[in-house]
Amino acid sequence: MDTTIKVTTETRDRLAAIAADRGTTVKDLVQELAGATLTGTELKARGDAAFEYIRSHIRPDFSEADRVAGRKLMDDLAAGRITELLDDEPQK
Numbered sequence: 001m002d003t004t005i006k007v008t009t010e011t012r013d014r015l016a017a018i019a020a021d022r023g024t025t026v027k028d029l030v031q032e033l034a035g036a037t038l039t040g041t042e043l044k045a046r047g048d049a050a051f052e053y054i055r056s057h058i059r060p061d062f063s064e065a066d067r068v069a070g071r072k073l074m075d076d077l078a079a080g081r082i083t084e085l086l087d088d089e090p091q092k
Contacts, residue, residue, distance in 0.1 A: 002027070 019029040038046070054062045076082045
């Protein structure tokens with residue numbers, strides 16, 4: 001069963017252009033985007049699972065503070081606030 005969603009004309013035209021570039025329909029494009037985009041609950045579950053995996057398999061002392069610091073680092077990289085990572089130890 002299909003349904004209708006309301007978007008602005010600009011959004012509809014952009015979706016149509018993206019779909020045409022990909023050789024698909026707007027309907028299939030929206031289905032693909034919805035299927036590939038995680039909800040907040042799904043993101044949290046993945047983050048929690050990754051945290052537990054790290055603690056179980058890689059670093060048992062990995063803490064919530066480490067998790068927060070990692071998230072901040074990723075956010076800063078994505079926002080362009082950090083453009084390179086420096087190694088604390090000199091290269092040999």
